[in-house]
Amino acid sequence: MLEQIEGSKAMARVIALCRPQVICAYPITPQTHIVEGLGDLVREGALQNCEFINVESEFAALSVAIGSSAAGARSYTATASQGLLFMAEAVYNAAGLGLPIVMTLGNRAIGAPINIWNDHSDAMALRESGWFQLFAETNQEAADLHVIAFRLAEELSVPVMVCVDGFVLTHAMERVDIPTQQQVDAYLPPYEPVQVLDPADPISIGAMVGPDAFTEVRYLQYYKQQTAFDLIEDLAAEFSESFGRASGGLLRDYHCGDAELAVVAMGSVNGTIKDVIDELRAEGMSIGLVTLVTFRPFPTRALQQVLAGAKHVLVIDRSLDPGMGGPLASNVDLALRNLLSPPAIHSAIAGLGGRPITKASLHRLFMQAMEKPWEGPNFVDLNEKVVGRELHRRARARRSGPAAENVLKILETERAAAFQARIETAE
Amino acid sequence: MIQVRIHGRGGQGVVTAAEMLSVAAFLEGRHAQAFPSFGSERTGAPVVAFCRIGDREIRLREPVQNPDILIVQDATLFKALDVLEGLSKDGFLLVNTARGFSDIHLDAVVARIPAGHAQAVPATELALAHISRPAPNTALLGAFTALTDIVTLDSVIAAIHRTFPGKLGEANERAARAAHDLVSSHIAAGKDTADA
C-alpha cells in the first residue's frame, strides 16, 4: 500500500515483514529511527517471534547477530559511521564465517573531524570485508532492498549490507509502497541455514586455519561473490515480477546507450543527477548515467557492457581515500582499463560530510568533463579560498593549530561579515 | 514542482510541519518529499525543514535553495541568520508574529514579492489558545492553505490527525482552522498583518 512515510519507518516496516528473529539495537545517528521503529513493532506485537536485544555497543550488536545467525535464527542489525568501524572486526568475522546477516548502514561520514552527516566513507572503509553491499537510490528501493538482501544472504550464506544515505533518505518522508506480508512471504522463504549450532548434529565453527588452507577458504569467498552476479539479476527480476516495480539488481542504465559522457554514481544522488541529465540532454548534450546498485561484488562485466560506447566516464565518489582519491573511481577504472578503447576516467569527489550535491554544481561539473577534463580527483564545490588561507597559516607557523577548528573560524568570520553586509544593505 | 522551506527553532515542530505538509499533498494524490536540514537537533537551536510537492516522482535531493514559499516559525531568526536567502521574486512569505511586518523590519522584503504574498500570523498565540502549547506549526499550515492553493485545508487537517491522534489532533485542527480563517479575512480585507 502506498504511504507517505519516513524512510527509516518504511525500512522498519519492511524489515519486520521479513520476519527477523533476532534484532540487535544500538543507537547511532542516522540509523537510529530504523531500530526504534522495529522496537515499536515488536512491542506492539506487529512483529512476533522476534528477540529485540538492546546491546552495549556496535561490536556487541554484530557479535550477538553472529551468535544468533550461527544458531539458526534470521538476524538483523543496523549501524552507521563510527559504529561500523567499532564493529569492524566482527564485520570481517561474519563474512569469513559465511553468516547470512542483513545489516542496514545509514551512510555517514567518519571522523575526525566528527561529522554526523551523509557520505559513503563508512561503506567504503569496509568494502573489502567480504560483505555484499547494495546501495539504495530512493526510500522505496531502501525498503525493497532489505527483502532482496535477506533472500540473497540466505541463498548464498553471506552477509549483506544495505547502504542507505543517512538523513537524505533515512530522515526523508516520501511515497513508499509497503508490500503485504503475503507478498514478502512468497518471495522470502524461511531461513534454512547451511551451518548451524545444533546439539543433535554437533559441529565446530570458527577453527584456526593455517597457511595450508587459508588461501582456499579465501578463494571460496571470492568465488561465491564472483558467481553471484546472475543470482543478483535474477532476484531483481523476480522481485519486479512479484512486486510490480524495479529495485535492486547490479546497476541501472539511464540514457547510456548513445552517451558520449557517462556518469557513474551510487545512492540518493542519482535522482538529482537524472534531473540534471534531463536538462542537459534537452540542450543537446550526449550524457547518460549508470546507477550502481551492487558495489560488492563489483559488477565488472556489467559495467564494461554498459560503458563500452562511452568516450568519457565521470565517477562521483562520496568518500575520499586521502592517499589515493575516490575509491569508486579506482574500481571503475580497473573495470574498464582493458576494454579495446577504454573511456577516459574523470573522478569527482562530492558531498563529503553532508555537503549538498546541488543541480547547479553537477551541471557545471558535467560541462567541465566535456569541455575541460581534468586529471586526478576534482573536489566539487571546494572552498579554495579557505583552503588557501589555512595552507598559508601552516606555512607561516609551526604550531598552526588544528585544521578543523581553523577552517571553521575562517568560515565563521566570513559568514558573519557577509550577513552583516546584507543586513546593512537591507536597512 | 513547488518548493517550501520552513525555518524555526528546535521544539517548534518545524520538521513535523514539513512532514504534515507532504502528507497533505500525498492525500491529494500528489508526489511530495519532506526532509529536515539534518542537524544535531537541540531545543531552541535554529532548524530548517523542506517540502517539495509535484505531480511527478520527485528525484531532486538538494536542500531547497529557492523556495516558492517560506514559512518562518520564529521571527527572532531574522536577526540570527539569512532566513530569506533565495526566496523567489514570485514567492510567498508566512511569518509567525503578532506584530506587523514594519515592526520587525521586513517592509523591504515584503515589497520585493508580489502584493498579497506575505502574511504575518500570530501562530504562537493561536497555538497557546487552542493547544495550550507554544507549537505554532499546525496554525501556520492552516494559514498556508489560506495564503496559497497548493493543498486544501481539509488535507492539512487530515494530515494533522494522522500525526496527532485523538484530542491533541482536534486541538491542532482548531488552531489550523483559526489561522486559516484569520488569514482568509486578512486577504479579503487586503491586509497582511494582524494589526495593519
Place this chain on the structure above:
Amino acid sequence: MDSTQKLKFYQKGTLTVGNRLVDEASRNVQASRQRSNSLTCGHRACQGCGEALGARYAIDAAMRAAGNQLIAVNATGCLEVFTTPYPETSWQMPWMHSLFGNAAAVASGVAAAMRVTGKHGTRVVAQGGDGGTTDIGFGCLSGMFERNDDVLYICYDNEGYMNTGVQRSSATPPAARTATTPAIGAQPGNVFGTGKFVPKIAVAHDIPYVATASVADLHDLEAKVTRAMSFHGARYIQINVPCPLGWGAASHDTIRLARLAIETGLFPIFEAEYGRVTHVRKIRKPKPVSEYLKLQRRYAHLFRDGVEDPRVARIQGIADRHIEEYGLLES
C-alpha cells in the same frame, strides 16, 4: 560413606582425591562412563595445562546438567587454538569461535536464537581466558550480565596472555614477571596496585550466580558448574588454572600450585547468588605465600641469591586481606 555427611579431605602425600573414597552418587562426572567427553583427547595443549583440565571438567559437568543439550562459544585464546587446529576439532559438541573480545555477546545471540526458535532445553556456555574476559571481552561480558542473558560464562584464569607469549593482563598478579612486565629495573615484574578481580564485578551486576573455582578441587568445580546450570540468566565462574609455561612451573605442579593459591588466600573460593556471597571455601591453616611463589619462575626475582625480596611481604599482605575480606579462615 553416608552421602549426607560433609566431605573433608585432608590426605597427606597426595594432591588429588580419589573417587574410590566416596559413594557412587558423589563421584565426579569424569568418573562416570556416561560423561560426554565433550573436550576429547588428542588436542594440542601443553603438558600440565590447567586450562585443558578445567575446561574438560567444567564442560562435561555443564553437559550433564543440560542433558547434553549444550552449545559452547569460545573466545580466541589457548583453549580455542589447542582444541581446533584446522581441520581437526576436539569438541564433541556444537562449538563456535568468533573473536577474542566477543564470546559473551555471541553466546547472548545463541541464547536468543534458542529462545526464539523454541529450543528452551538447549543451554549456552561461553568460555575464554582471563585476557578475553577481564580485558578485551569485558564490555561484552558486562553487557551480557546486565541483560541477564541465559548464558554461563566460564573464565579460565591463568593470569596472563599465554597464547600470545605470556604478556600481562588485568588478572596478572603483582610482581609476576611477564613478557610485558619484565623482571628488570627497580620495580621488577607487574606493578602493585593494579588489576581487577572480575568475580567481584560480576557480583556487582546482581546476576543469579557467581563463583570462583580451582582445578585443585575438581569436585567443587563440578558442583559449582552444576549449581550454575540450575539457574537461568547470566552466570559467571572464574576458574584458577595454573599455566606451567607462563608461570615457569613444572608440569607436574599444576595441581599443587592451584591448591597453594587457595590455601595461601591468594585465590579466594566463594559463591554468590543475586549479588550476595552465599558460601566461602575455608582454609584450615593458611600457607605462607612464599611457598606458592617459590615454585614459579615468574617470581624468581623475589628470591634472588636466597634473599627474600620485601615485595613478598606485600604479596603476603594481599593474601591476608583476602582471608579477612572473605572470612576464609576456618574457625
